[in-house]
Amino acid sequence: MMNKLNILTFPDPRLRKKASPITVFDDNLKNFAQDMLFTMYEAKGIGLAATQVDFHKRLIVIDVSDEQDNPYFLVNPTYKVLDDAIEHFKEGCLSVPTYFEDIYRPKKIELTFQDLEGKQHIEIAEGIFSVCVQHEIDHLEGKLMVDYISPLKRDRIKNKLLRKKDDSPKN
Numbered sequence: 001m002m003n004k005l006n007i008l009t010f011p012d013p014r015l016r017k018k019a020s021p022i023t024v025f026d027d028n029l030k031n032f033a034q035d036m037l038f039t040m041y042e043a044k045g046i047g048l049a050a051t052q053v054d055f056h057k058r059l060i061v062i063d064v065s066d067e068q069d070n071p072y073f074l075v076n077p078t079y080k081v082l083d084d085a086i087e088h089f090k091e092g093c094l095s096v097p098t099y100f101e102d103i104y105r106p107k108k109i110e111l112t113f114q115d116l117e118g119k120q121h122i123e124i125a126e127g128i129f130s131v132c133v134q135h136e137i138d139h140l141e142g143k144l145m146v147d148y149i150s151p152l153k154r155d156r157i158k159n160k161l162l163r164k165k166d167d168s169p170k171n
């Protein structure tokens with residue numbers, strides 16, 4: 001049975017917490033990762049960090065495949081930049097719903113992570129996968145896509161999302 005988790009929305013202060021490393025690779029971790037994946041697919045996202053569902057450990061799920069049948073579970077992920085060339089993508093975020101912004105990031109990275117068994121992997125990431133990895137690792141640091149845009153624009157998005165929250169039915 002998979003559970004749909006609640007996704008926190010900007011400017012919720014819990015999105016600013018820094019996640020701590022995962023040291024226990026048990027069934028709880030696997031079940032929670034599956035819940036995150038399910039939640040991400042339901043929300044039509046391509047990446048979700050544990051921080052976004054109020055779990056402050058270093059866990060990310062990503063699936064950038066067209067068919068959404070190639071999930072990655074990244075535990076304790078880190079990266080180093082391999083190519084200084086900067087690329088920009090229109091990024092979205094499940095915690096900043098309905099907004100898409102041009103964000104500039106390094107193009108090519110070397111990603112190091114553990115899988116759900118604790119085994120370490122190293123992969124070269126480029127294109128949308130690289131963008132997504134960098135975006136999700138930011139979440140684990142309490143950083144959001146809106147931190148890359150102007151304060152004025154950020155405030156406008158914040159106020160609109162807060163207003164949207166007030167309008168939503170309460171039950």
Ligand code: NI
Nearest residue numbers: 092093094095
């Ligand atoms: Ni995001």
